[in-house]
Amino acid sequence: MLSPGDETSQQIDQFVDAFYERVLADPLLAPMFLEVARINLAEHLPRIKAYWRKMLLGHSDYRRHMMQKHREVDAIKHMTPEHYERWLSLFEDTLEKQPLGTSSERAFTLARRVAGNMRQNLQRFSG
Ligand code: HEM
Numbered sequence: 169m170l171s172p173g174d175e176t177s178q179q180i181d182q183f184v185d186a187f188y189e190r191v192l193a194d195p196l197l198a199p200m201f202l203e204v205a206r207i208n209l210a211e212h213l214p215r216i217k218a219y220w221r222k223m224l225l226g227h228s229d230y231r232r233h234m235m236q237k238h239r240e241v242d243a244i245k246h247m248t249p250e251h252y253e254r255w256l257s258l259f260e261d262t263l264e265k266q267p268l269g270t271s272s273e274r275a276f277t278l279a280r281r282v283a284g285n286m287r288q289n290l291q292r293f294s295g
Contacts, residue, residue: 176224180268186265190262194258204244239290246290246292252286256279263275
């Protein structure tokens with residue numbers, strides 16, 4: 169039998185796959201991943217899944233400095249307010265189609281908060 173954590177863990181996998189399908193098809197966001205960061209999807213997706221398992225289930229398998237990664241991306245191509253808005257709106261849309269059960273609302277609250285911190289952290293005079 170699945171424990172509630174196992175169920176959410178599977179939902180996280182499905183959610184992240186669906187979210188990245190949207191992100192990588194988005195003309196504003198896709199170049200950040202594919203041209204600026206040149207991610208290897210086979211390495212990247214498990215990290216994103218581990219990140220959300222940490223955030224939502226308290227698992228400890230994500231131990232990287234995600235803010236530093238975004239600083240490196242931002243240094244090459246600035247992440248503008250439009251990028252954050254698009255990222256959050258795709259995240260929210262995906263949650264509607266691929267919900268995280270009882271964790272959906274918390275996931276969106278966390279995403280908004282992290283995006284807000286990131287935006288402040290990487291702020292430039294140009295916005
Ligand atoms: C403007 C919005 C965002 C953009 C354009 C963006 C873009 C990226 C890119 C290009 C990478 C790959 C970096 C690399 O491997 O070199 C990345 C990694 C990542 N992003 Fe974002 N991101 C955004 C917002 C967020 C937010 C709000 C979160 C969390 C709530 C998040 C979570 C992560 C995580 C966990 C990684 C993996 C870092 C690692 O351990 O390698 N991102 N992001």
